[in-house]
Amino acid sequence: MSDQLLVADKLTRRFGGLSANEAVSLTLTRGRLHALLGPNGAGKSTCINMLSGDLPPSEGRIYYQGRDITALDAPQRSRVGIGRSYQRTNIFPGFTVLENCRLAAQSRHQRAWRLFANALGLRDTLDKAHAVMAEVGLEAQANRIAGTLSHGEQRQLEIAMVLATDADVLLLDEPLAGMGSEEASRMVGLLDTLRRSRAILLVEHDMDAVFAVADEITVLVNGQLLATGTPAQIRSNHEVQQAYLGEEAFHA
Amino acid sequence: MTIKTHTAGIAQAVVLAALAAYPLVGSEFYVEMVAKVLVLGIFAMSLDLLVGFTGLVSLGHSAYFGVAAYAVALIAPEFAPANLWFVLGAAVLISAAVALGIGLLVLRTRGIYFIMVTLAFTQMAFFLFHDTALGGGSDGIYLNFRPEPRIGGWMPFDLAEGSQLYYFILAVAVLVFVGIKRVLRSPFGRVLVGIKSNEHRMRSLGYSTFNYKLGAFVLAGALAGLAGVLYAVLFGFVTPELLSWHESGHVLMMVILGGMGSPVGAVLGAGAMVALEEAFSLLTTHWQLLMGGVILAVVLFLPGGLIALPGRMRQLIKSGGPHE
Amino acid sequence: MDIFSFLVQTLNAVQYGLLLFLVASGLTLVFGIMGIINLAHGSFYMAGAYLAFGLTSATGSLVWAIVLGVPLAMLVGAALEALLFVHLYKRDHLEQVLLTYGLILIFEELRSLIVGNDVHGVAMPDFLAGSIPLNDTLSYPVYRLAISAVCVVLAIGLYFLIQRTRLGMMIRAGSHDRDMVQALGINITVIYRVVFALGVAMAALAGMLAAPISSVGPNMGGQVLILSFVVVVIGGIGSVWGALLGALLIGFADTFGKVILPEFAGAMVYLVMAAVLLWRPEGLLKKGA
Numbered sequence: 042m043s044d045q046l047l048v049a050d051k052l053t054r055r056f057g058g059l060s061a062n063e064a065v066s067l068t069l070t071r072g073r074l075h076a077l078l079g080p081n082g083a084g085k086s087t088c089i090n091m092l093s094g095d096l097p098p099s100e101g102r103i104y105y106q107g108r109d110i111t112a113l114d115a116p117q118r119s120r121v122g123i124g125r126s127y128q129r130t131n132i133f134p135g136f137t138v139l140e141n142c143r144l145a146a147q148s149r150h151q152r153a154w155r156l157f158a159n160a161l162g163l164r165d166t167l168d169k170a171h172a173v174m175a176e177v178g179l180e181a182q183a184n185r186i187a188g189t190l191s192h193g194e195q196r197q198l199e200i201a202m203v204l205a206t207d208a209d210v211l212l213l214d215e216p217l218a219g220m221g222s223e224e225a226s227r228m229v230g231l232l233d234t235l236r237r238s239r240a241i242l243l244v245e246h247d248m249d250a251v252f253a254v255a256d257e258i259t260v261l262v263n264g265q266l267l268a269t270g271t272p273a274q275i276r277s278n279h280e281v282q283q284a285y286l287g288e289e290a291f292h293a
Numbered sequence: 294m295t296i297k298t299h300t301a302g303i304a305q306a307v308v309l310a311a312l313a314a315y316p317l318v319g320s321e322f323y324v325e326m327v328a329k330v331l332v333l334g335i336f337a338m339s340l341d342l343l344v345g346f347t348g349l350v351s352l353g354h355s356a357y358f359g360v361a362a363y364a365v366a367l368i369a370p371e372f373a374p375a376n377l378w379f380v381l382g383a384a385v386l387i388s389a390a391v392a393l394g395i396g397l398l399v400l401r402t403r404g405i406y407f408i409m410v411t412l413a414f415t416q417m418a419f420f421l422f423h424d425t426a427l428g429g430g431s432d433g434i435y436l437n438f439r440p441e442p443r444i445g446g447w448m449p450f451d452l453a454e455g456s457q458l459y460y461f462i463l464a465v466a467v468l469v470f471v472g473i474k475r476v477l478r479s480p481f482g483r484v485l486v487g488i489k490s491n492e493h494r495m496r497s498l499g500y501s502t503f504n505y506k507l508g509a510f511v512l513a514g515a516l517a518g519l520a521g522v523l524y525a526v527l528f529g530f531v532t533p534e535l536l537s538w539h540e541s542g543h544v545l546m547m548v549i550l551g552g553m554g555s556p557v558g559a560v561l562g563a564g565a566m567v568a569l570e571e572a573f574s575l576l577t578t579h580w581q582l583l584m585g586g587v588i589l590a591v592v593l594f595l596p597g598g599l600i601a602l603p604g605r606m607r608q609l610i611k612s613g614g615p616h617e
Numbered sequence: 618m619d620i621f622s623f624l625v626q627t628l629n630a631v632q633y634g635l636l637l638f639l640v641a642s643g644l645t646l647v648f649g650i651m652g653i654i655n656l657a658h659g660s661f662y663m664a665g666a667y668l669a670f671g672l673t674s675a676t677g678s679l680v681w682a683i684v685l686g687v688p689l690a691m692l693v694g695a696a697l698e699a700l701l702f703v704h705l706y707k708r709d710h711l712e713q714v715l716l717t718y719g720l721i722l723i724f725e726e727l728r729s730l731i732v733g734n735d736v737h738g739v740a741m742p743d744f745l746a747g748s749i750p751l752n753d754t755l756s757y758p759v760y761r762l763a764i765s766a767v768c769v770v771l772a773i774g775l776y777f778l779i780q781r782t783r784l785g786m787m788i789r790a791g792s793h794d795r796d797m798v799q800a801l802g803i804n805i806t807v808i809y810r811v812v813f814a815l816g817v818a819m820a821a822l823a824g825m826l827a828a829p830i831s832s833v834g835p836n837m838g839g840q841v842l843i844l845s846f847v848v849v850v851i852g853g854i855g856s857v858w859g860a861l862l863g864a865l866l867i868g869f870a871d872t873f874g875k876v877i878l879p880e881f882a883g884a885m886v887y888l889v890m891a892a893v894l895l896w897r898p899e900g901l902l903k904k905g906a
Contacts, residue, residue: 093497119499131497133490144487148499152480153508157472160483206499350711398891401898405654405710405854409846410894413887416843420883538843542656542718549715582726588719592712593704 044071045106046240047092047123047210052101054087061087062264064101069210069240074232076243076251078275079261085244086128088261089212092242093125094118105210119148124208126199128215128244134188138179141187141198142170145205173204177231193224200231211241217250229254252276260284305557312463316456325527328459330567331466332523334560337547338473339516344545345553346477347509348489349400352408352541353415354517356395357388359536361518362525363422364388366434374438377452377526381440385518391418392514396507412538423533433532436525452526462523466560469516473556476512485509550591552598561599621751626872632761634868635768639823640841641848641860642775643816649855650788650812653705656717659842660724661817665690665824666833667728670737673828679742683825687818694817698810706809725835736834764826771819772861779857788812847886851893853900862901 047069054062062084069075079085090096092103094115102111105121113121133141143160146169152158161167174180177197182190187198196216203211216232217225229250235241236256245251251258251272258275260267268278275281312331316324336358343349364384369375399410422428439452442461452458476482484505487495495502525531534540543566551562569587573580591598597605644658665686672682701720705713741760748756779785787803823841831837848867852859867886874885893901 095497114501115496116499116501119497125497127497131491131494133487133494135490136487140483144483144495145498147480147483151484151500153484153505154481156479156481157475158479160478160480163480202498344711350714352714398894401894402850405648406850406899408654408710408714409850410890413843413847413850413890417884417887420887421881424883425880538839542714546715546718549711579726579730581722582730585719585722585726588715588722592715592719 045069046071047242048104049088049092050102050104052088052091052098052103054084054091054096055099060264062091062098062261065261065264065266067092067242067259067269069242071209071240072237073256074236074241074243074254075257075259076245076255077259077261078245078248078251082263083261084264085261086214087264089125089214089242089244093123093212119206119208122207122209123212124203124206124210125212126196126203126214126216128218130192130195130199132187132195132198132202134186136187137184138174138187138190138198139170139183142173142201142205143167145202146170146173148206169205169207173201176204177201178227193220196220196224196228197231200228204235209239211235211239213241214244215246216243217245217247225250309467313460316459321455324455324459326567326571328462328527329524330560330564331462332520332527333544333547333563333567335466335469335523336517336520336544337551337559337563338469338556339513339520340544341548341553341556341559342473342476342485342509342513342516344548345555345559346482346489347485347506348492349506349510350408350545351399351411351510351513352538352545353395353399353411353413354513354544355536355538355540356415356418357392357514357517358521358524358540358544359422359531359533360391360418361385361388361521362531362535363428363434364518365440365522365525366436366531367427369436369438369440371437375440377440377442378444381519381522384522385515388518388521389511389515392511392517393507396510396514400503400506400510412541415536415538415541419533419536419538422536428533431533433530433534435530439526439529458527462527465519465523469519470556470560473516481505481508546588546591550598552600555600558598558600565599621755624751625755625757626876627869628757628761628765630868630872631865632765632768632868633872634865635765635772636823636827637841637844637848637867638861638864639768639771639819639826641845641852641864642772642857643819644845645849645852645855645857645860646788646812647816648849651702651706651809653702654710654713654717655702656714656842657720657724658816658820658845659838659840660721661690661694661820661838662824662827662841663728663836663838664693664724665821666739666828666831666837667732667824668821669825669828670739670833671732673739679739679825679829683822686825687822690821691814691818694814695810697817698813702813703809721838724838729835734835736832738832739828741829760829764830767826771822775857784808784811844886847890849900850890851901853902856900856902859900859902 045068049065049067051064051066052062053060053064065084065088067075077085077088087096091098094113094117098111102109104110105123110118110121133144136144143166146166147160147163150165152163171180171183174183177200179194179197179201182194187195190198196218200213200216217228220228225247232241232243232254243251243255255272257269258272259269260275260281262284267284268275268281270278312327315327319327336354340351340354343351343354361384364387365380368380368383395414399407399414402410423431428434439458442449442452450457450461452461477486484495484500487500488502488505492502521535524535547562547566548559549562550565551560552558569584570580573583576583595602640658640662644655647653647655647658668686668690669679669682672686673679676682676685705716708716745760745763748758750756779788787808790803844867848860848863851863851866852861866889870886870889871882875882878885
């Protein structure tokens with residue numbers, strides 16, 4: 042099995058006459074965390090939406106382990122192994138934490154025809170839910186209503202739900218947004234662990250966090266790919282410095 | 294929590310016992326009325342599957358009820374009783390098939406569109422029975438004999454007998470009630486509730502929600518059809534009015550009046566609606582005016598419906614006043 | 618079908634479609650701008666027809682009835698918006714459906730209390746009562762042409778109102794971005810009231826115009842309401858020109874359906890809608906007046 046899990050080949054997305062993404066190419070590799078950087082409006086969300094199937098690309102192809110998945114919709118992409126979290130917390134606020142995770146785990150083996158089975162009796166699903174809650178550190182909150190969790194805990198829950206789908210590729214849209222520094226560092230630690238067996242695409246504003254955990258960084262500006270490279274390469278890339286980062290960011 | 298489930302279980306047993314004992318004490322008129330409530334209760338439970346659990350506001354649910362009722366009248370031979378099990382199965386299958394066809398189209402839309410489109414397709418079904426020779430025009434069709442529940446040469450009970458018909462309807466209602474409860478805690482049911490809560494998230498978790506919604510639509514259509522069959526058998530005639538959009542509004546109102554998202558609420562709503570109509574029509578010929586007022590009042594002042602009433606009262610007492 | 622009866626049917630289809638447009642355009646504007654679904658919109662059509670009946674009896678002419686009735690309908694519309702519909706904006710679609718369904722029951726019973734359940738006819742104005750001979754056997758009533766003419770004039774007027782006036786600009790802005798409109802200091806309350814009143818007046822006018830060629834009776838609002846829904850679904854919510862296109866399509870489907878397949882005429886318009894849904898689930902012309 043190739044370690045190149047997800048390959049985006051010259052993805053373009055136009056809205057009317059405007060190009061939100063222009064020929065953006067990325068490769069996500071197992072064991073590596075790839076960060077997507079760019080100022081607001083650079084097209085990061087459009088890019089992640091095309092990868093997750095929320096938005097069809099106008100041009101370009103997407104491959105998962107060598108298979109062309111451009112035509113698959115969001116549920117189908119989730120089922121092949123691409124999981125995503127959202128910038129704005131996207132959970133089931135009225136359900137318990139356990140049920141949020143359980144429902145996510147159930148998606149791997151849906152058993153829709155077993156109309157009279159008890160969903161809470163499906164051992165494999167329940168075990169998976171408990172495992173992912175433990176992994177992100179939410180097992181103590183299992184029976185709380187998700188909507189009553191703190192913002193940081195809701196972000197953790199969101200990650201737990203993606204993990205419950207056994208995704209090989211994680212597309213994480215600003216998982217640190219709105220977190221306190223302690224919660225954020227715990228999340229960074231979690232990302233560090235998760236990367237070992239998966240490929241991660243991280244869209245993030247927190248520069249320190251990005252340079253601390255990323256193996257590779259891609260910088261988008263105005264919908265175009267400006268540079269791709271290791272953190273050190275990006276740090277010293279002249280174009281990137283001029284176009285986006287500014288001197289201060291490096292000395293801060 | 295266990296105490297609460299206990300109380301609910303006891304309450305349900307008491308209600309069931311009362312319903313089972315009712316034909317022993319009630320007059321024929323009222324026994325028929327309770328049977329009607331049970332039939333409409335099944336109808337309302339089937340709609341609740343869509344509105345209360347999946348979040349699909351259908352304003353065209355009368356189509357499946359009416360189509361099945363017509364199917365009974367059309368399949369039954371004119372001068373002999375039909376076989377109950379055959380007409381029941383056939384009519385429910387037909388309404389499920391109609392729901393599948395309409396569902397494939399209407400589920401392509403959402404929100405306001407969905408409401409309007411479900412309404413429009415029901416009106417189409419109405420015209421098919423109203424305008425064509427098939428449905429006997431606006432007068433409808435009489436069912437000359439009640440179907441016989443014959444299995445081979447054996448007849449386990451006789452629907453021509455009023456109280457036996459009542460018990461048959463009660464049994465079906467209990468089966469549907471228990472069945473829906475089971476379905477709701479099944480993997481399928483959990484997905485429906487997830488779709489109502491956050492369909493977008495369900496999709497990104499890997500659920501092709503269209504298929505689930507279609508499944509719910511067909512199941513709801515089949516159960517509405519079951520109610521339609523019982524209605525035709527109970528009253529012995531069918532008219533195009535059964536498919537009219539007022540009937541759809543009526544059943545939606547039952548769901549809301551009782552409290553959506555709960556099979557108990559749906560049955561409660563059906564009972565309250567029938568009781569109100571009876572009471573109002575005794576008061577005045579312009580009883581729809583009062584009914585309209587009740588609808589406005591329920592939506593404006595009773596969110597959650599009748600089933601939420603005890604909880605709201607408790608809260609009111611606890612907080613010591615009408616604030617909050 | 619020879620050329621003359623084809624011409625007659627075409628004129629009928631256009632006239633029917635245009636009348637439907639009057640009702641549906643108000644419905645689609647209210648959907649598009651205020652985001653509410655109003656099942657009671659058909660009641661305004663019915664109210665218009667009864668108004669035509671009452672005022673024609675009182676004044677002796679349908680023309681006077683319309684001259685007096687349209688402003689009256691606008692006032693009633695504004696009052697209804699201020700007293701009732703203003704409470705609907707913040708509610709979800711399900712509640713809007715139920716509340717306006719309740720209103721239908723109330724309006725129907727009020728109609729029954731005030732004017733009873735009889736079916737009435739309304740006389741058309743004398744100067745429009747003639748018909749134009751087409752050949753030896755066929756002729757076309759002047760009144761139907763007049764209806765089409767009035768509707769066309771109104772459609773053009775609506776076009777200018779929406780595209781060229783300050784109110785129209787506000788309406789267009791309101792349908793796109795509510796917050797921006799507020800930020801510009803435009804009074805959204807006034808816009809809503811005017812749009813709603815306009816919708817009521819157009820539906821009522823449609824009822825008045827239709828009164829002489831159809832009978833005035835109970836439950837005449839329901840059918841028009843559902844057909845208007847079909848028109849709006851075909852055209853796309855919020856699109857006035859979509860409503861025009863949809864209404865004409867329905868006019869033709871219904872009129873020629875009655876000629877070609879009389880038994881299935883009632884179902885024909887819904888088949889057209891089904892076809893549009895398969896092809897474009899969000900309507901032929903999406904939002905944007």
